[in-house]
Amino acid sequence: MGDSQDLTPGSAREFIADIRDDLEMLEPDLLAMEVLGCNVSRELVNNAFRAVHSIKGGAGFSGLTHLGDLANSMENVLMALREKKLSLTFPVPDVLLAGLDRMKSMVAALDSGIQPSHEKEKRALESLISSPGGPVYPGPSDPFLVDRLGHLLDPGGLRKAVAGGKLIHAVELDPQQDFLEKNRSVRDLLTDIEGIGELVFADFDPAMAPGGLGPGHGPLTVVIATILDPGFLAQVLEVDSSRIIPLDPADIEFQEPSPQVAEVPGATGEAMADPPSPAGLSMALPVSTIRVNVELITRLMNLAGELVLSRNQLRPLMERLAVQDAGASQVMQSVNTVTSQLQEDIMRLRMQPFGKLVSRFRRIVRDLAKKLGKEVDLVVEGGEVELDKSVLEGLANPFTHLVRNFVDHGIETPDFRTGAGKPARGTILISVHQQGGQVHIFIQDDGPGIDPDTIGAVAVDKGLATRGAVLSMTDKEKINLVFTPGFSTSETITDLSGRGVGMDVVKTNIENLKGRIGIESTPGQGTRVDITIPLTLAIVSAQIVGTGRLRFAIPHMQMQEVFHLKPGELQSSVERVGRFDVMDFRGGLLPVVRLRTLLEMETSYFDSRIRKEQRERRSAISGSRRGQDRRKQAWGGIFVIVLKRGGNRFGLLVESLFDTEEIVVTSLGPGLSTCTCFSGSTFIGDRGVVMILDALGMADHAGLDFETVTREEKRRRGGKDGEEKQRLCPVNLMLFSFAPDEYFAVPLGTLARLEAIRAKDIHTVGQQRSMEHRGRTMSLFFLDEIIPVAPCDPIGGQMHVIVPRGLAACAGIVVGLVMDTVAFCDSLNTDPAPVRGIRGTALIGNRQVRFLDMEQVSTRMETLAGTAGSMVGD
Amino acid sequence: MKFLIVDDKAAVRSTMVGILARLGFDDVTEAVDGSDAWFKLKAEFEGVKPETFDLVISDMEMPGMSGLDLLRAVRGDRNLKEIPFIMVTSINTKETILAIMKLGIKAYIIKPFTKESVAAKLVQAGFLKKNPDL
Incomplete structure (x- = not known):
């Protein structure tokens, strides 16, 4: 196609997007066709056909001739x-899939401008259907045909045919090839011609019997008037299209019958006059999806983010206004709701189902x-769970690698499996489910499992860990050693999973x-x-968080916990190990870094003797002047933020702690990509632009060497190996009461937030309780609404709200007094008759404490919040 | 002149609509597949009779009701059987071509189409005068 002006750049993009969609739809169909083999349904082949067909169409419109050809x-x-x-x-499915792959690579290469060759795939496809009858007769057409025929044709008949909107074609037929070999008679030909138009001329006697055609007979010529183009005509007449010669009526010595053409619309208009023509029925059926540019959605999302920020700035003004005018609070309320809803819905625009990735996995597995x-069977559960587009794209590579690994290492050969008493077909299960703002995905096989000792031995061999x-x-x-860089157990590098990445x-x-x-792995x-x-x-x-006059944001995801050190406490608890400052922390050593030092900001302290701020010259926090350090008064309290970096953790020292905020992340421009300490920036209402700190980057920037720290830890622990099992995995718990002598514990890690609350902050509407929290209405549930416990009777009237992590609904649990946090290593006593929401009990410091099952509690809260939401909606 | 364009691909429809507009046909209704087209040709809605179209330009390969199914339905309907029909396609078997020809259409438009090829077919079908500028 040469007429690219028919296409705007936008519609060319749309065609290519359509092609991509069709390619994606085609793959599962082809795979299913292979599985079904000869039992394939017509529907399935039709689907595949339609997809290929529209790819061809799209390729034609966008000028991608090679793709169209394939x-x-x-x-x-x-x-x-x-x-x-x-x-x-065999080998039809393979050849088709190879063709699909080539088409994909051709589409993928569009931006690069390189056209991958498709000849190999094309030849393979053609060889599947090439007729065994040998090469096709090239059919040299007679260039002088027009001259030869011109005077033989009846101008009147032709004129009539053209006026009826027909095209005139001359066709040359070879007796041997077109009749005898195909076992066709002249009568068959004439029947076909009648079916599509009319015979204008034949240079033979139409009544000729089929037997009249011998090998010695010369070529036959017919002239046909039809609306068909040469391609279709050739198909109907079963001849090669090169032997169909369109005749331009102008060439055949007769005049262009313009008057007749002009009459035609009138004639059709007459036919059309039959049904009445009321205007008004233009009920377009709704099209369920539309294609939108991702950039546009990203921009909408940023705008929604800014709207949230503006709303936050507006709030104090409106609150002041609300004192004089009750209407203001109502307006603010609706602005709140709409803004939050808008933001949520725009986020949902970017969501795509996990199942989108799956067809790719099926192909890999196959x-x-x-x-x-x-x-191997690949079973997918929860493919409909939706994730943000960028998350989904980010998952494609690691998941591809995982799936490869599972097929390569996780499934045994059928013989081996039968020998081990398993079904010959292995199963790989991918299961996806969403809980709150998190998506949990697991992939598991029914294979041999991982032998921990083999992993250990390999790690020692490769020098990744010491034998001890x-x-x-x-x-x-x-088993977790498999995540160590440089680890790969495969003895030979296969081209499957051993691609140098682990x-x-x-x-x-x-x-x-x-x-x-x-x-996790269970041998066998x-x-x-x-x-x-x-x-x-x-x-x-x-x-x-803040240091000096600057503020920074730290994503909660990277934080493990925060604690406060009183003035002077820091110097006494920090010591020097190698090049780092470390402090004792929950039975281990925690390297600590000052944010000010890390960012090479000028540090100062307040010298109480001269009552002036002084520039600090020492960079180390710990020192020999322990106990009499001038700075200890000056520094005041300090917050230690424990950050996770892979399996390690370190403490970041900051001077001040502010609110927690939901921030809209803006990535750094390319010019700032070398600033490893930051992962992005955000805009906060009253502070303007705030940089987002990145735990990984900061640890690298500080040059933290966790191995030195771990070695020191081991050395100090020395000889206590016997106790080690006991010390493993302490869980940090928060203890609280709900009624006198009713104590509960929740793992700190399952909580997103903890807030003190006064009874008057709780608004009650009907059965629903709620509170204002950061401009949003947070539904509140008393613990006894969620799990079967005694009603609330807070000790000393003190109440707190705890917010579980990863909850989709904006909701919190009202509990009594928060008493303590403890590290807990023992096991739980489980109740033989388990109570919903309670995992078990344990004795902590003379108190019988019940452990909440936060998963069940969260689920229950979602349900309660869901029904509450719909009640408000009504 | 009221045209009804039937194609399941929005991009093809909008290309066709653009071409038709430049050829001077701007009263064009789009249908997303055969059954949508049938609905638009046929359905009475709250007593209002459906619009009358002067030409149906339909794609052949569509999920659900195909172009051939639509043509068959149209030709079998007392009120619609005379409506001019142009089929848009790029591949067909001998059997479908014969079936379509038997039902009767004005012309075939071969995909991918251009302004020129569409114009030529509309001339052939008698909706456009031959214009040397095209």
Whole structure:
């Protein structure tokens, strides 16, 4: 096609987007066709055919001739399948899939301007349907045909035909090739011509019997008037299209019958006059989806983010106004609701189902299993769960790698499996479910599992861990060694999973998505990898911290905990190990870094003797002048923010702690990409632009060497190995009461927020309780509404609200007095008759404490908040 | 002149609408598949009779009701059987071509189409005078 002016750049993009969609739709169909083989349904072949067909169309419109060419070959094969001229046996599915892959790579290469060659795939496709009858007769057409025929044709008949909107074609037929070989008679030809138009001329006797045609007979010529183009005409007459010569009526010595043409509209108009023509019925059926540019959505999202910020700035003004005018509070309320709803809905625009990734996995599993001689089923649960587009894209690579690994290492050969008493076909299960703002994905196999000792041995071999270290590890810790950079157990590098990247890259990828990954394995039963990622990367909840006059944001996801050190406490608890300052922290050592030092800001202290701010010259926090340091008064209290960096943690020292905020993340421009300490910036109502700190980047920038710290930790612990099991995995708990002698515990890690609340802050409407929290209405539930416990009777009237982490609804639990946080290592006593929402009990410091099952509690809250929401909506 | 354009691909429809507009046909209704087209040709809504179209330009390959199905339905309907029909396609079997020809259409437009090829077909079908500028 040469007329590209028919296309605006926008519609060319749209065509290419359509092609991408069709390619994606095609893959599962082709895979299903392979599975079904000869039992394939007509519907399925039709679907595939339609997809290829529209790819061809789209390619034609966008001028992608090579792609169109290949699509055409694919289409011919699918057509042959549809007409049952070809059966779905080896190697048809492979050739079709190879064609699909090539089309994909051609589309992918569009931006680069390189056209990958498609000849190989095209030839393979063509060889599937090439007729066994040998090469096609080239059919040299007679260039002088027009001259030869011109005077033989009846101008009157032609004129009439053209006036009726027909085209005139001359066709040359070869007796041998077109009749005898195909077992066609002249009568068949005449019937076909009658079906599509009329015979204007023949240079033979139409009544001629089929027997009259011998090998010695000369070529036959017919002239046909039809509305068909040469291509279709050739198909109907079963001849090569090169032997169809369009005749321009102008060439055949007769005049252009313009008057007749002019009459035609009148004639049709008459036919049309029959049904009445009322205007007004233009009821377009709604089209359920539209295509929108992602950039536009991103911009909308940023605007919504800014709207939220403006709303926040507006709030104090409106509150002042509300004192004089009650209407103002109502307006503010509706602005609040609409803004939040708007932001949420725009976020949802970017959501795409996880299932979108799955067709890619199916293909990988199929190809790999075939190559390795394994039989593998891929089962996907929860493919409909939606994730932010950027998260989904970020998941594609690590997941591809995981799926490869699972097929390669996780599934045994059918023989081996049958021998081990398992079904010959292995199963890989990918399960996705959403809980609050998090998506949990696990992928598991029913294979041999991972042998912890093999992993340990390999790690020692490769110098990734010392023998001693491995010996002191638990099985789980050994298995976790697969995430160590440079680890790969495969003896030979296959072209399947051993591509030089290992599970460490998967882990890094997931962590870049602010997610977590874990692995579990039971020898003989299988392996399971668990991944938790946030639904979206665009809005995160963050802690605002400050040093000097500057403020920074730290995403909660990277924070483990925060604690406060009183003036002077810092110097006494920090000591020097190697090049770092460390402090004792929950039985281990925590490297600490001052934010001011890290960012090379000028540090100062308040010298109480001269009552003046002094520039600080020492960079170390710890020092020999312990106890009499002038600075200890000056520094005041300090906050230690414990940040996670992979499996390690470190403390960031900041002078002030502010609110927590939901921040809209703006990524840094390319010019700032070398600033490793920051992951982005955000805009906060009263502070303007605030940089977002990145735990990973800060640890790297500070040059923190966690191994030195770990070694020192081990050294100090020395000889206590016997107790080690006891010390493993202490859980930090928050203890609270609800009624006198009713004590409860929740793991700190499951909480997003804790706030003190007064009874008068709780608004009650009907059965619903709520409070104003950061401009949003937070639904409140008393603990006894969620789990079966005694009603609330707070000790000393003190109440707190706890907000579970990862809750979709804006809701909190009202509890009594928050008493303490403790590290808990013992096991729980589980009740033989378990109570919903309670995991078990334990004795902590003479108190019988009940442990909340936060998963069940969250689910219950979501349900309660859901019904509450709809009641308000009514 | 009221045209009804039937194609399941929005991009194809909008390209066709653009071409038709430049050829001077601006009263064009779009239908997203055969059944949508049938609805627009046929359905009475609250006593209001459907619009009358002077020409249907329909794609052949569509999910659900195909172009051929639509043509068959139109030709079998007392009020609609004379309506001029142009089929848009790029591949067909002998059997479908014969079936379509038997039902009767004004012309075939072959995909991918251009302004020139559409114009030529509209001339052929008698909706446009031959214009040397095109």
